[in-house]
Amino acid sequence: MAAPVSRTILGGAEMTDRVVVPFEGPGAGVGELTWGQRKVWTLMEQAGTSMSMGGAVPVTDGRTVRDLASELRFFLCRYASMRARIRPGADGGLVQEVSGSGVAALGILDAADDGDPDLVARDLADRWEATPFDHAREWPIRMAAVRSRGAVTHVVVTISHVATDGGGIAVMLGELGERDPATGEAKNPASAMGPLELAALQRTPSVRRQSDFSLRHWERLLRSAGPRRFGPHVDRGEPRYRRGVFTSRALHLASKAVAARVGSSTSSVLLAAYAVAVARLTGITPALIQVVIGNRFRPGLADVSHPLSVNGLLMVDVADASFDAVVDRTQRASALCSKYAYYDPAGLEELRARIDRERGEAVETSCLFNDRRIGVGIEPPDPAVPPRDELEAVRAESALHWGEPFPRYLDKLMVQVGTALDTVELEFHVDTHHVSADEVTALMRDVEALVVGAAFDPALPTGVRPMPAA
Structure with a gap:
């Protein structure tokens, strides 16, 4: 040196x-x-x-x-x-x-x-x-x-x-x-x-076929989805692009209890709760969410340093169901989402442009989720949950903190699960011209309330009704 x-x-x-x-x-x-x-x-x-x-x-x-x-x-x-x-x-x-x-x-x-x-x-x-x-x-x-x-x-x-x-x-x-x-x-x-x-390798015929399979999955979901994820553009006179963090130890404990009972991961529980809360906020179902997929589970890619993460597309019906049922649906939809999250991004852009032209409207995919924790697996079958009064006391410690507004954001709402081990950190980025600061605050609290309630009630309904037929 x-x-x-x-x-x-x-x-x-x-x-x-x-x-x-x-x-x-x-x-x-x-x-x-x-x-x-x-x-x-x-x-x-x-x-x-x-x-x-x-x-x-x-x-x-x-x-x-x-x-x-x-x-x-x-x-x-x-x-x-x-x-x-x-x-x-x-x-x-x-x-x-x-x-x-x-x-x-x-x-x-x-x-x-x-x-x-x-x-x-x-x-x-x-x-x-x-x-x-x-x-x-x-x-x-x-x-x-x-x-x-x-x-x-x-x-x-x-x-x-x-x-x-x-x-x-x-x-x-x-x-x-x-x-x-x-x-x-x-x-x-x-x-x-x-x-x-x-x-x-990504130019070889076998990997190109994998890209084609993935794009067919995207096409099926995009053709069946409604065009909107959120309401129309409204300038509320507040900073447009904002970020914040909601921290909840109660959500950590409750999500582990629900995951253990259902036989899923806490990631599926949090994603399901996000899908239900967004549907409650907007009235739009089924939920259509872009989920960030790391792709290091694919053969030969576990130890590479360069970026592999791309967005997969997940659709899950959250209406007229118990929350446990939605967690199960989310876990199965997540498996498909991960399987088909390996594709040529230029091919996806061409596909989306073609579908929008044929439909005569753009299909929004501006609701995103990213669990940044590494190695989140299925919870062991020990559905122990703290007593309700204890969990409610922990819930009183939950806090939401706003960061400084930022000059530009490309989507309407994204929630990322932070890497903390003993609590759940939900970092959100939001375009307040589509989801107001009050609405995203209520959404974070709704995610927590839903999972805490489900920890004590396996039959807890989502409270979401199907959208009327067009």
Whole structure:
């Protein structure tokens, strides 16, 4: 590792210093983007950001600048997507160039002796998140050590979404933690499925057939769905694009009890409750929801770093049924949704445009759900539930917090389940011209009330009536 050199600009932020980190790795070459990368690139262009992932993490185990430089080198050497730069190709389309070797920089940012290093780290993370990557010239990972009085207090990491997704980050952190403590070598060989290899595989006839099967599933649902998910556009004079987090330990406990009784996962319980609550709010049934599918359950893709997540399409009838029945329906619909969430995104856009033309109306798919937890499986058959008075007391602790409004959002409502282990965090993004702030607040409370009620009543009805025939 080279010695520190003069200060530099990294990701638009001025560093106190830097360490040059050389790297080398397999998978070099030039080729097309994968389906996941192409989907993310389109979303990034629409949003005007790199949709970056990461943040500031306290360093409490005595790691040094040298240690963090070793970690950055590990990421760059092992994961070809961290060495990929994207630029226009000869035909005007996009290509990615994966480098077999090169150098990167670990930034070093010193807090003032009387300053707050936590604030310095959070400010850097915020600035990097707000600064788009120059994908043609910049490696898609930025990393810096924040120091106070010479000791490392935080590491700040920002990765462009076109290089990874939530599942990819979990792979990277898991394999980082499994390194040999003496040599720093990885426990297992690296995946041979780099982004160029996967893009080539996705051009083969067998994988193209999988895409065709998936698009036929989308076509069946899109042709049978009504055109709207929410009400008409209404400017209520409030900030349009908003986000917030609803936190509920009661929802965590109740969802586990319902899942254990029904024989499902808590993810299916939360998705079912979301579908019912939206139907109660809008009166529109059946529910049609885009669900983010990680796709790492597919053969050969478990350990890749580059983005695989795409949206699957789920339809579930929530009317005239018990909530337990809707959870069962949701679990079965989720299996189909996952199976058919592997497709060429250009083919999906062509399909949707054709269906809209033939119907003479656009079919909205602007209601989304994403469970960011990893490895959520079927609950064991132990339907124990805390006493009602205890659960109601826990429910009183639930809280909803609004974040700062943001300048642009591409859909109307999205709910993401956070990664907390002992509570449920529902992070929501909303276009208040279609779902008001009061309505989304009521919707979060309704999800909680529904699941808590169902924990004590297996026959609890959804209260949703079928829509009248057109």
